[in-house]
Amino acid sequence: MADIDLPSRLFADREEPAGDRVNMSLIRPPPGVTPYWFTLFGGENYFTGEMLLSKLQKSKALTSELRVKYACLLLVDGFLGRRSFHMMIPREHVEMIRDLDVFLKYPWGRYSFDMTMQCIKSRSLLQLAQATVAIQGFIHALVLVFVEAIPAVLSVGCDRTEPESDDEEMFHVISLKLDKVWELDGEDQVDVLSIIPSADVVTGVEDCGWVDEVSDPSVHVLLKRLEEGVKSSRQMFVGGIRGWGQ
Structure with a gap:
């Protein structure tokens, strides 16, 4: 050991x-x-x-x-x-x-x-x-996530403005009403949609789970040396960038 x-x-x-x-x-x-x-x-x-x-x-x-x-x-x-x-x-x-x-x-x-x-x-x-x-960054991203994840905001808390152009790809302009949003915030329960797909519906995503209780001899050595009061030094860790050429 x-x-x-x-x-x-x-x-x-x-x-x-x-x-x-x-x-x-x-x-x-x-x-x-x-x-x-x-x-x-x-x-x-x-x-x-x-x-x-x-x-x-x-x-x-x-x-x-x-x-x-x-x-x-x-x-x-x-x-x-x-x-x-x-x-x-x-x-x-x-x-x-x-x-x-x-x-x-x-x-x-x-x-x-x-x-x-x-x-x-x-x-x-x-x-x-x-x-x-x-x-710093793009604070409006939080509003976009909020609107996407909480459908009730769009149903009671905003006005929609039709685009002037006849282009079907034009997005509607949404004007949020904060008083309605605050009413939703005060309710006991509000439906929230998960906008991040779960792993079971995403193709190509492997199982990232692992067993917690796995015996690792290296960890046992570390714990033993800690109990013995051994002081660590750089020479004890040989991996990483310094170990590439070895």
């Missing part, structure tokens, strides 16, 4: 990654390749969402490729993932959009929603009770 190695670590002690989890191969230019920032913005040191919007509105010499990429960056950093009033376009996102398909496949909805929820949870109750509060 004493010969059993300790569990490997994915990252060395105090070298765990922090911040947004983005594949580094997507946000760094390949060796010997000029950063894509210079292709999109030339020698500009920074570029804001407002500058992007102005470029899209005024410049008629843009190629279709540049126009699409500018619009995508504006939607992500100026709308879904906005962090400040004068939001600057991150260079990492610019490098990602070098390959437009890769950029579009990235889960920006999750990125935006996580940013919004983290910002809300970081605010105190006193801050959230103010008449106005600054929230």
Whole structure:
């Protein structure tokens, strides 16, 4: 039992990654390749969402490729993932959009929603009770989830405005009445629909369950050494990045 190695670590002690989890191969230019920032913005040191919007509105010499990429960056950093009033376009996102398909496949909805929820949870109750509060991300996503998950909101709490166009694909404009929403909030029971499909109706989703009580010799070694008062050191954990070349 004493010969059993300790569990490997994915990252060395105090070298765990922090911040947004983005594949580094997507946000760094390949060796010997000029950063894509210079292709999109030339020698500009920074570029804001407002500058992007102005470029899209005024410049008629843009190629279709540049126009699409500018619009995508504006939607992500100026709308879904906005962090400040004068939001600057991150260079990492610019490098990602070098390959437009890769950029579009990235889960920006999750990125935006996580940013919004983290910002809300970081605010105190006193801050959230103010008449106005600054929230990063896309706060309106919560309203969209609310309307989608609670049918009663649409039946008693809103007015529908018919679109002026005859296009059948046009969406109705919904105006929520908050007093009706507050009435629903005061009721003992309100029907709520799950907008996330259950695993039994989703094809291709494997069973992610596991048995809780499984004997793991490595864990027994850890517990025994903790009881013996053995002090841990970096040399005891040989996995992760430091162990790749071994």
